[in-house]
Amino acid sequence: MPNAAPIPLVFETGKRGRATVYFGDGHALDEFLPKSALRESLPLPENSELDVVRHFTRLAQRTFSIDTGFYPLGSCTMKYNPRINEAMAAQPGFRDLHPFAPTDLAQGAIATMYELERALSAVFGMAQFSLNPAAGAHGELAALLIAKAYFRKKGEGAQRSTVIVPDTAHGTNPASAAMVGYKVVSLKSDARGRVDVAELKTALGSDTAVCMMTNPNTLGLFEDHILEITEAVHAAGGLMYYDGANANALMGNSRPGDMGFDLMHLNLHKTFSIPHGGGGAGAGPIGVAERFVDFLPTPVAVRDRDGKFSLDFERPESIGPMRSFWSNFAHVVRALTYIYANGGEGLTKISQLAVLNANYIRVAVKEFLETPYDEPCRHEFVASAQALKRETGVRALDIAKALLDRGYHAPTIYFPLVVPECIMIEPTETESKETLDGFINALREIMATAKSDPQKIKDAPVNTVVGRIDETRAARQPDLRWQPSL
């Protein structure tokens, strides 16, 4: 058992007057503002700097991360985050640069944006990218706003009201469609785990605005009929959207632009090694084919004939800006650093090894877990605990918790929804054969224990600071903040 004593909240410790002092004596606020404009009290706790250090160090120690262990979370691409990226982003010339700095005194920053934009366009076969959106879902929203603006301009705004989304799609796809007022049509996958082309064709019509896909899809399978799909959607007057969450499988091998996609986003925090930071910040650049370039969100980084870089805001057809300032710029620096560290050949190799690692686990777990789509996968694959559940009552959730006990992060579970008791595994290319072997062995042992002593797996985790949490109570009696005692 680890030391599981609860860590007091920062609000429950400290004393008035204990905070380390960082600023010279403040001034009486009412020297400058009328009393009516001022707040009466500011009830914030005061802890010494050492207390703050210990508090957050202890919180860090209770947080699983890539740095502490293997993180095979499907569709999340939890690869190593190189520290050179951090050092580059933290340079004062980037870190202390104000977004309203005059363009000619910020040429290095805009050049960084421009070069990343060019590199992404090259790797994914698009005409141009805007680095404006702050995350993948934000990029989806931007792209659908482009579709809406495009159809409005064509005089088809009212008619094109439907977005087609395969049932394996990420939840953000239908949620983004709803945020631009589109009706969502869900498409069933076929027996091979791909979009059913015949069914797609029946769903297509003069109301089709966009078909959103990821390729490889969330089952880790390449949509091999992709050209037929994009041609059918285009023939119906619709647009193809590429969800770049799975782009780590693709680099140097195939490009969304060449598959016929019109619009796409990337998650720089997945494919391009930016740390996820516990849920963000990410970055979700969107790329478009030539005929949509004018609609990109502002600004777009450009270079003029004299080699001067600037941010282009004067784009009358643009959907407008998606966020306060230009980009998640520190991430732009990290992503460009990563691309230059690897080069074109390195990026190609990254995707190859990501696919190799996924297949290596897949063939090994086949011996004890069902793998419903028995063919080589891309960067991730899905297994199912359905048979195990029928036999022993042990579910995918239990396996996930048992993995936590053994020092591994759990895979993504219960997604995609089309596979019952789904376990979705994405190892990424930065894990060694030895790490993968250790994980496979842990999984094998969990399966054996599930059969001999199922309760033991259902009781997991026991080696973590807390056991399974009462989620029903969390939702029914929401306790979302500390309350001062009266």
Added chain:
Amino acid sequence: MYSPHTEGDIKAMLAAVGAPSLEELIRVPDAVALKVPLDVPPALPEADLARKIAEYAARNTAATEYTSFLGAGAYRHYCPPVVMALAMRGEFLTAYTPYQAEVSQGYLQAIYEWQTYMCLLTGLDLANASVYDGATALAEGAIMAVNATGRSALLVSSAIHPNYRDVLRTYARGLDLDVDELPVAPDGTTDLSTLEARLADKRYAAVALQSPNFFGCVDTPHAREQEMFASTGTIPIAVVAEALSLAALVPPAAWGAQIAVGEAQSFGNPLNFGGPYVGFIACTKEHIRRIPGRLVGRSVDNRGNPAYVLTLQAREQHIRREKATSNICTNQAHCALVATIYLAALGETGLRRAAGLNLRQVNRLAERVCAVPGFSRAFAAPVFNELVVRVPSSTTTERVLAALRERKILGGLELAGWYPNLSDCLLMTATETTTDGQIDAFAAALGEIVRETKAAARA
């Protein structure tokens, strides 16, 4: 390349999966296979790479060689080194969204603390785990109000940050919402004289007001307007672009805001040429099912101990898909963590001192700059850490900024592009990082520039 694979590993693994080569393993249909190498420069060894990227950083002299009076929604503040030292720990930096709560208790607790801080600062009942930034917080807050009221129009002050209003319009076009604006009064606050008439037909889901507003002015409604909001069922939204002001000014809940949205970059997060920053949304408890994004709740585990977990996920995209309150998935967790550690380190005293110093420096700035002949404040309303200054009629904002740049000073932001009637004005900012000496040198430079302008006119 950060892959650990040796040639031997690759060979053994290919054999295990039954593929003859990496190329064969990843083969795609010929028609969509890329047949040329990627058009990306060749790999650079790290030592060369560091030099190359450092050259880009060195070309941003605005960050390193100039005294800056720029603000306008992005503020330079002092951040104690302890904040980044803790936030950059690998456990925090390289974690994913805490889906597996049992191994993420530390980060979950930190987010719960962030939510609490935002409640204490805004005076509201609950806050989410963050959204992208101040502008998207406004857009998401507006959508909450639309969903709460079933109305499809929004009324916003034109003293709200222009970029925030632009982003709100981007989102509004997607949902076919109307956005109307309230004008600015002569004192720099929002002109609320037409409010009663505008709210009468109950068309507006919300009225959004920013304080301190884009001009730096304290801008909150009074009891009379609060009654109008209540009697017409219009939701008041408070917008806060400078979170440090929450340490000094009447909190949004105290003037009746049901939803507070804003930007917390000022709490420890660097300027970073505009991002990543951290948006927040706080609200009264009746909006709990409508707030977008992640929420961390405290519950108990099967051993009876307190435990933290992501909760109320039935609002979110991965459960509800097209019926979710928002499409947000990735947020700005690490920036919110930085803010949380910053607030924990400063405590009440530190935050109050920082706020007091901002007030002092902006007032010194106002006094010194407006002592220069021809310069004057455009607005009379009290300010927190920035203000609008009118330049002498003998010159232009462009000429003043250019002359200041020759003296290595970034003198503020021109407003003409957004507010044609303020084409002779600059928005200037001072924080606790602005020294008395810098302010005095700035004023002296303005004096010189005025004298040079006069001399040139005579000649």
